Amino acid sequence: MTAPAGIALSGLSKTFHGRGKRVEALRDVSLTCPPGSFTALIGPSGCGKSTVLRTSLGLEPLDAGRVEICGQSPAQATAAGVTGVAFQDAGLLPWRSVARNIALPLEVLGREVGPAKHRIRDLIALVGLSGYEDALPGELSGGMRQRVAIARALVSEPRVLFLDEPFGALDQILRRQMNIELQRIWAETGVTTLLVTHGIDEAVFLADRVAVMQAAPGRIVEVIGIDLPRPRHAALFSAPHFHELCDRIAGVLHGG
Amino acid sequence: MGADLRRWLSPVLLLLLWEVVGRLDLVASGALPALSEILARLWWDRADYPAHVTATLAASGAGFVIGNVLAVLAGLVFVLSPVAERLSRGVNIAIFTLPPIAIAPILTLTLEGMTPRIVLAALGVYFVTMQATVTGLRQYDSRAADVVRAYGGGRAAVMRLVQLRGAVPAILSGFRVAAPNAVLGAILAEFGGGGRFGLGAYLLGSLGRGEPDRLWGIGLVATLVAGLSYAVFALISRRILGATLSLSLNPAAPPADRPVRRAALLGLGAVLLPFALWWFLLWAMQVPEMLGKTPWGVMEYLFVSDSAPVARERLLAALAETLPITLAGLAAGLAFAFGLAVAGRLMPGFTRAFLPVALVTQTMPLVALTPLLVLILGARDGSDLVDHHIGHLLSCLCDDRPGYRDGTACRTGIAACLRGWRMARVAAGHAARLCAVAVRCVAVDGPAGIAGGDDRGMAGNGAGPWKPAEPVAGVSGFRNDLDGGRGQRDGFGRALSRGAVDGAYRPATHGHGFAALTGCDGHCTARRGATGGPAPRPSCCAVSDSAHPADHDMMRPPSTLMVCPVI
Ligand SMILES: Nc1ncnc2c1ncn2[C@@H]1O[C@H](COP(=O)(O)OP(=O)(O)OP(=O)(O)O)[C@@H](O)[C@H]1O
Ligand SMILES: [Mg+2]
Numbered sequence: 052m053t054a055p056a057g058i059a060l061s062g063l064s065k066t067f068h069g070r071g072k073r074v075e076a077l078r079d080v081s082l083t084c085p086p087g088s089f090t091a092l093i094g095p096s097g098c099g100k101s102t103v104l105r106t107s108l109g110l111e112p113l114d115a116g117r118v119e120i121c122g123q124s125p126a127q128a129t130a131a132g133v134t135g136v137a138f139q140d141a142g143l144l145p146w147r148s149v150a151r152n153i154a155l156p157l158e159v160l161g162r163e164v165g166p167a168k169h170r171i172r173d174l175i176a177l178v179g180l181s182g183y184e185d186a187l188p189g190e191l192s193g194g195m196r197q198r199v200a201i202a203r204a205l206v207s208e209p210r211v212l213f214l215d216e217p218f219g220a221l222d223q224i225l226r227r228q229m230n231i232e233l234q235r236i237w238a239e240t241g242v243t244t245l246l247v248t249h250g251i252d253e254a255v256f257l258a259d260r261v262a263v264m265q266a267a268p269g270r271i272v273e274v275i276g277i278d279l280p281r282p283r284h285a286a287l288f289s290a291p292h293f294h295e296l297c298d299r300i301a302g303v304l305h306g307g
Numbered sequence: 308m309g310a311d312l313r314r315w316l317s318p319v320l321l322l323l324l325w326e327v328v329g330r331l332d333l334v335a336s337g338a339l340p341a342l343s344e345i346l347a348r349l350w351w352d353r354a355d356y357p358a359h360v361t362a363t364l365a366a367s368g369a370g371f372v373i374g375n376v377l378a379v380l381a382g383l384v385f386v387l388s389p390v391a392e393r394l395s396r397g398v399n400i401a402i403f404t405l406p407p408i409a410i411a412p413i414l415t416l417t418l419e420g421m422t423p424r425i426v427l428a429a430l431g432v433y434f435v436t437m438q439a440t441v442t443g444l445r446q447y448d449s450r451a452a453d454v455v456r457a458y459g460g461g462r463a464a465v466m467r468l469v470q471l472r473g474a475v476p477a478i479l480s481g482f483r484v485a486a487p488n489a490v491l492g493a494i495l496a497e498f499g500g501g502g503r504f505g506l507g508a509y510l511l512g513s514l515g516r517g518e519p520d521r522l523w524g525i526g527l528v529a530t531l532v533a534g535l536s537y538a539v540f541a542l543i544s545r546r547i548l549g550a551t552l553s554l555s556l557n558p559a560a561p562p563a564d565r566p567v568r569r570a571a572l573l574g575l576g577a578v579l580l581p582f583a584l585w586w587f588l589l590w591a592m593q594v595p596e597m598l599g600k601t602p603w604g605v606m607e608y609l610f611v612s613d614s615a616p617v618a619r620e621r622l623l624a625a626l627a628e629t630l631p632i633t634l635a636g637l638a639a640g641l642a643f644a645f646g647l648a649v650a651g652r653l654m655p656g657f658t659r660a661f662l663p664v665a666l667v668t669q670t671m672p673l674v675a676l677t678p679l680l681v682l683i684l685g686a687r688d689g690s691d692l693v694d695h696h697i698g699h700l701l702s703c704l705c706d707d708r709p710g711y712r713d714g715t716a717c718r719t720g721i722a723a724c725l726r727g728w729r730m731a732r733v734a735a736g737h738a739a740r741l742c743a744v745a746v747r748c749v750a751v752d753g754p755a756g757i758a759g760g761d762d763r764g765m766a767g768n769g770a771g772p773w774k775p776a777e778p779v780a781g782v783s784g785f786r787n788d789l790d791g792g793r794g795q796r797d798g799f800g801r802a803l804s805r806g807a808v809d810g811a812y813r814p815a816t817h818g819h820g821f822a823a824l825t826g827c828d829g830h831c832t833a834r835r836g837a838t839g840g841p842a843p844r845p846s847c848c849a850v851s852d853s854a855h856p857a858d859h860d861m862m863r864p865p866s867t868l869m870v871c872p873v874i
Contacts, residue, residue: 108457130459138457142450146472158468159458207458 056121056133056210056243058084058107063116065102076102078268080116087241091254091261093300099269100247101139104213107245108136120211128211132160135209135242137217141196143188149175149199150184156207167206174202177232179225193220201229205236212237212244219249227285230256234283251304255296256283263303273303340520345527348520355509356528362504363532366421367493370428371486371536378433378485379478382440387466392441393573397581403434407495415500417594424496424505431492432485439481443474479544486536494529506532 063080066073076099084090092100105111107118109125120128128134135156143152153171154164175184178198188196197220204212218226234257237244248254254261255277262274277296279287287293322342329341340348349356385392407427414423447470455465497507510525582602588594589601600608608618 105453110453110456126459129457132458134457136454136457138450138453140450142448142454144448144451144469144472155454155468156458159455159460159464203454 057086057088057119058082058090058211058243058245059117059119060103060107061117063103063106063118064114065099065106065111066114075268077106077116078270080269080271082262082271082274084243084245086243088260089237089244089258090246091258092245092247092264093249093251093254093261093304094264094269095266095304096249098264098266100264101215102269103264104136104138104215104245104247108134108213130160132156132162132207133209134211134213135204135207136213137197137200137204137215139215139219139247141188141200143196143199145188148185148187149180149191152188152199153203153206156203160207162207171202171206174205177205177236178202178229194222194225197221198229208240210242212242214244215247216249217246218253226250226253227288231285233257234281238282251297251300252288252293255279255293255300256287261300263300265306275300275303340523344520345523348518349524349527352521352524358504359506359509360528360532362502362508363490363493363497363506363529366424366496366505367428367489367536369421370425370430370492371432371489373425374429374432374489375436375482375485377429378436378481379440381433382437382444385437385441386444386470387462390573393570394576394580397577397579398584399434399437401581402430405430407431407492411495411499413594415496417592423500424493424502427496428489428492431488435485435488436478436481439477439484440474443477443481444470446477447473475547476544479540479547483537483540483544486540487533490529490533490536 060080060082063077065077066075080099080103082090082092082103092103094100102111106113106116107120107125108129109118118125121133123131123133144155147155150171153174154167157164157167172184175181178201180195180198180202183191183195188199191199197217201214201217204214204217218229221229230253233244236242237257246254246257258277260274260276262271264270265272275296279293279296325339326341326343329339329344381395385395407430410430411423411427414426418426444466447465451469452465455468460468493505494507494510497505498511499507502508506525506529510522510529513521513525586601609615609622610619612618
């Protein structure tokens, strides 16, 4: 636990062999996220962003390469409760209430749920779902489910956070709101964060560095540093330098 | 109000039609009594029922619990270990395709007291629930499993937190379908074994009296018991499902293909295991050689021994007789079920009206139905066909009905696909079942011909395993009388045997062919001569022998009575 809570990905390669097809999802992907940093991963659909996340967590075996989280292997890090994760799909258990869904990581990690009751309530309030504690996922909208998943990612007080398009199903206003909340949580806890997103503005607003990926084979083509001062406020979305950075990233994305 | 009226209109009309038809004795000269007559008779007999119903419920309840516990555990093992599943596939298919009516006599002869009933009920339950459990455990949401794994959860954690609870609806629907099976199995064993109480025993004891209203009454009560057991689990699953099913599912990826050599090895194991189990059970239960043939004994009987050519010829002849009927019934059942499905799509009202009928055919034990069908439908092929029809209605329509109705649009689509697939599976099941019957038949019917004695066991209602076949024969006599007025009398001997075969063995849905397998001897000709009727088919002879008064002699060596009891 004394090891710095960073992420070190080196030379990740992964090819999927599905029914006669070969998809080279990752080729030699290397990325280092220093402890307490915020990194955004951006790229066209199908370029391998989710695969980076899944292999980092040990959910998908790698053909080559090494993953270190806090100096540990993914299996050790996840089992120790170092990591928190919200996937692209909420992946909620339909028979569990919102509160019990959020408690799931604690149960898997073998921690007591009772003492975390307050924390869970606070998290539900944080994602704007107060009053829905006992609702079942089937009774929520897509965006509400995604917010449950975000709360679930935070419940174990992780030191490393993986987020896969966590705000994809939210409207623009709520999305901005959640961006600001996420920045606050990140600043307060110092959690090392790797955020996969499709929103260039979101990436620039939140991240220290933006890694841009290209598809076929999936690879990181450029890592762009974001030198905007913190804390960042909503007003930043209309600042000229902000747009400069966005344009630059868009250029890299379009193969410029 | 108007819609309510319309909903009730067709069932009421149907009942009215039944009443009129029954009152006027329009069907088979009174074989179909009016509903009011049946109910009156039921009331008249009301003191008889509690003991019988209790006995049946006790046996089927115990079998239901035992079979389901084993099935759920087996399902769990199969999901955790695909190798175990591959290996057990042969055994599972054998259990699925074994006609209960075929093993009922063996069980009643080798086990004592309530055990055969419980075993048969458990066997009827096992496959349905096992399959449902496996399906339920496999159809978990891969995204939820990812979440568990992303926090270091292993297979046990995924099983505990995601799969088990997720499988509950599937397992419950398995219970729902299995419950009537348990009742059916218990009744079947009662029908085939001794014992005083149980609806099957009651049915058996009442067969000889030629009172269609009582037979119908027993059939209705059996249907009610089976239907209630279905309803209980339908209710429970509806309660539990609630809102929890309305999320879409991201199915887990199918497992990767195995290396060819290993797959071949596993396949071989799967084929061999049922035979090993067969051997083991015979050995463990100390079944006498005469009664239970080992796999090698069957091989010997069919290919090695002096009488092998004759045996093979009989088998083929029997197949030739059974197969066309089976196929025709299969086709008719499928066509009917398809027609219903399409009609249901186009006219929801029609489905609503037909649902009660479909439910009855689902839950009415075929054993109870068969004597009635025989009574109602003169033509033997006809009643064979109807049996198949009902079997298919049961599998194709009813199973899916509830899920089909309360599902979302997406699930409706899935249900439609499932239905098509299930039909194919049922069809495959029938084909396999046919082969299984052949094998079992030969297994039991040795050169020693012990089977004939068994026939008496099936048909009689006495105390010991060797009993006269008189009651069943009585029914056929009765039927013959009914038919007589319409000029369909086809010789006493034939009718007698027809009744015996139909009544006792038809429920398995493949009637005569395999009865013929056991062949006939000289007695058959003698009887034909005596009655002067048209030459009975081989399938009839054997039973007509056993129905002959002379055969009531308990000491008679069974070798002259060669009716295979395992149809
Ligand atoms: N289990 C799998 N089997 C086969 N191919 C896969 C599998 N998972 C991902 N792929 C392939 O790998 C590639 C990268 O997929 P990935 O999910 O990482 O994309 P992504 O960048 O997250 O896309 P999106 O932005 O749409 O979420 C895709 O081409 C996909 O088809
Ligand atoms: Mg993705």
